[in-house]
Amino acid sequence: MIKAGSLFYALIISLLISIISSSLILFAYLTTIQFDNFEISHRLKLNVDSGLNLLLSNQTLISANEEKTLDLYGQGTDSVFLKRKYWGGYEIIISKALFKNIQEIRIAQIGIGVDTSTSYCIYLSDNDKPLAVCGKTVIKGNVFLPKSGIKSTFIEGQNYSGSKLVDGIIKQSKKELPKIHPGRIEYLDNYLNGKFKSDVDSVINIGLNLSGDSINNSFINKTIVFETGSSVNISNGSYSGNIIIYSSKQIVVSNSAIINNCILIAPKIIIEKQFKGTLQAFASDSIILKEEVCLNFPSCIGIIQLYKHNIVSGIKLSENDTLHGNIFAIKKIKDSDSQIGVMISKKSNVTGVVYSEGFVDLKGSIYGTLICNKIMLNTPSSIYDNHLLNAELDGSKLSEHFVGIDLLEESKNRKIAKWLN
Amino acid sequence: MVKLKMKIKGATLVESLVAMVLIVLSLGFATLIYSNVLGSDHQMNEQKAVLILNKYAFEIKNEKQFIDDYLKFENYFIEKTIEKHPYTEDLYFLKLSLINMNKKYIYTRRELILLR
Numbered sequence: 001m002i003k004a005g006s007l008f009y010a011l012i013i014s015l016l017i018s019i020i021s022s023s024l025i026l027f028a029y030l031t032t033i034q035f036d037n038f039e040i041s042h043r044l045k046l047n048v049d050s051g052l053n054l055l056l057s058n059q060t061l062i063s064a065n066e067e068k069t070l071d072l073y074g075q076g077t078d079s080v081f082l083k084r085k086y087w088g089g090y091e092i093i094i095s096k097a098l099f100k101n102i103q104e105i106r107i108a109q110i111g112i113g114v115d116t117s118t119s120y121c122i123y124l125s126d127n128d129k130p131l132a133v134c135g136k137t138v139i140k141g142n143v144f145l146p147k148s149g150i151k152s153t154f155i156e157g158q159n160y161s162g163s164k165l166v167d168g169i170i171k172q173s174k175k176e177l178p179k180i181h182p183g184r185i186e187y188l189d190n191y192l193n194g195k196f197k198s199d200v201d202s203v204i205n206i207g208l209n210l211s212g213d214s215i216n217n218s219f220i221n222k223t224i225v226f227e228t229g230s231s232v233n234i235s236n237g238s239y240s241g242n243i244i245i246y247s248s249k250q251i252v253v254s255n256s257a258i259i260n261n262c263i264l265i266a267p268k269i270i271i272e273k274q275f276k277g278t279l280q281a282f283a284s285d286s287i288i289l290k291e292e293v294c295l296n297f298p299s300c301i302g303i304i305q306l307y308k309h310n311i312v313s314g315i316k317l318s319e320n321d322t323l324h325g326n327i328f329a330i331k332k333i334k335d336s337d338s339q340i341g342v343m344i345s346k347k348s349n350v351t352g353v354v355y356s357e358g359f360v361d362l363k364g365s366i367y368g369t370l371i372c373n374k375i376m377l378n379t380p381s382s383i384y385d386n387h388l389l390n391a392e393l394d395g396s397k398l399s400e401h402f403v404g405i406d407l408l409e410e411s412k413n414r415k416i417a418k419w420l421n
Numbered sequence: 422m423v424k425l426k427m428k429i430k431g432a433t434l435v436e437s438l439v440a441m442v443l444i445v446l447s448l449g450f451a452t453l454i455y456s457n458v459l460g461s462d463h464q465m466n467e468q469k470a471v472l473i474l475n476k477y478a479f480e481i482k483n484e485k486q487f488i489d490d491y492l493k494f495e496n497y498f499i500e501k502t503i504e505k506h507p508y509t510e511d512l513y514f515l516k517l518s519l520i521n522m523n524k525k526y527i528y529t530r531r532e533l534i535l536l537r
Binding site: 005006007009010011013014017018020021024025027028031032035038039042046049050051053054056057058059060061072073078413 | 436437439440441443444446447448450451454455457458464467468471506508509510511512514530531532533534535537
């Protein structure tokens, strides 16, 4: 006997159709959610990149050390949080876009890019003395020299061995060096006077040693400031990111320390032999890099002579040192009694820009640009003004992607030096 | 005449009617849902538009073609407009829209770009 039961069969078929229909609804719903997320995420990415471009442009909407939320297109749908913050010689920019629980954020360290059309390898201010070269000195790139020009000479038993004194165009320099941003000097000056701390920073007092820590602080967080009134020795620790180490006496960095993107501030800074890392160091008296130190891009070491009682303030790079970034030496008090300078020893190399309002004693090499008032050659027998012996200055070896610090007033080409977290 | 020995139990009229209504309703709803799912291909189109405009934006920046334009791309039209940002010297608005053959805007992509 076959039971007809059509209602039962109809229920089964309806149930099947319902299951298929529900699956279709679920599929459509999930696809919509997925597409919406894709669309929002894509728009947020475009907005944060647009925000970064806004901060990289020559804009006046957001000044240094300021943060703002901007509606990018005036339609109320594309708001981004933008922030600018000085970070030593460089600047940190933050662009953040948020929608519901989706967030996009970009943090970058920015500086000034190389303009290959106007770049030069030496700017020696016109102090009425010619530049004299001898030995195996190489000068490659356009140069700005005093009116009296360049000549070969004979020193320490060595004659000039090259065929061409300058492999590039020679232009006449002015009596004064290219001007520095007054705002930038003031900011670095505040660093050295300990006035860099803001209410939002986390200040931690430390003892004689800073060691054994492993700290990585994002630039989205508050700056961590390690502060001490005595000399401090940094060793056996890892310090990375948004960290400032300040001493009112002296900082010694051991080669067992790992430092990445941090700032060191003290009157005297000593970086021990064979240290490797990326840092910015600012001092008012001296910065000494012992042998075989390697400071990776984007590093910066700078000295600002604040007081008259500093007879000589200087930066010294010892033998086999390497620095990718910037060096500057600035005199805040313009008097003739005190001296300021940069010494680059044999076999040491700077890839980047060296700016000195005093002298530069160059025995190693600079791949990039040297801007100074005087080139001094210190030999065991004598001291010579505006002389180069066995030095190499090659502007062509500086990458077109190099990004230096925003020091000179003429600089405008803001570029990203490094992506940060 | 052969007499059936097997006894068939038939459904009542009500039972059959309910069953038919159920089937018709289920099929009706299913067709509605199916057509809705198929109709949601505008999302696919939008997604396709995003990808087309991203590719085109990359080409514009790579080849530095920073002039207003209106061009045909496969079965669509792309409208490109570039305007200077009012507060900066070197920043520009780049607006790209994908338009279908019926002149309907499918997706608009906005971006701020640096021109140096």
